[in-house]
Amino acid sequence: MTAFDWQRMLLGDVPLLFLGEVAVRALFAFVVVFVFLKVSGRRGIRQLSLFELVVILTLGSAAGDVSFYDDVPLLPVAMVFVTLLVLYRATVMTMRHSERFSDWMEGKPVTIIKDGLYELNSLDHLNISSDEFFMELRQQGVEHLGQVRLGILETDGDMSLYFFAAPDMKPGLSVLPGEHRSEYQQVPEAGTYACVRCGHTQPMSSGQQASCPRCKQRTWSPALSHERLR
Incomplete structure (x- = not known):
């Protein structure tokens, strides 16, 4: 050759x-x-x-x-x-x-967010990482779950989101990347915190440790309450 x-x-x-x-x-x-x-x-x-x-x-x-x-x-x-x-x-x-x-053949649409909270039964059966899921939300202008009234994962992989009106919006779990979201097991100061697994929010006092009453997770992040920018 x-x-x-x-x-x-x-x-x-x-x-x-x-x-x-x-x-x-x-x-x-x-x-x-x-x-x-x-x-x-x-x-x-x-x-x-x-x-x-x-x-x-x-x-x-x-x-x-x-x-x-x-x-x-x-x-x-x-x-x-x-x-x-x-x-x-x-x-x-x-x-x-x-x-x-x-x-x-095609599956069914799956409800993944309802009233600002993750639907845990749905998320546990989805083959999707939290980072990928957060990215999908951010790409649709979502900063925290409290802005979302209803989120549905369609059979083609797209995500349909329905938002709260501004007066009905509530504090929610941040979907920002890790460098923009703090997480604690013992919260440093009093305020409203969101469970990082299910999005449940509750007021907590300085130095408090708690299990989420909804999913038993013990890691919390400061809940955001910013209005959604259109």
């Missing part, structure tokens, strides 16, 4: 004209995936359910193979497309007629 063989490095064993075939194959793969998205009626990836994402990844894998490998013919990829489309249509039709099947 010759070092720095540009023919081997750039084209391998295929002729230069094969680049034109790759362009045609890539165009074919693009059209197949694009048509599937159009036929399925979705406007973007953020709207894809888990089932639809699996279908797209399967189709994308087949489309990727046909784009680069000269021994992969086009018609089998077209058959993959037809099969996935039929499977998708059949699954959607079944979900329309069976609520139980629909819930199993």
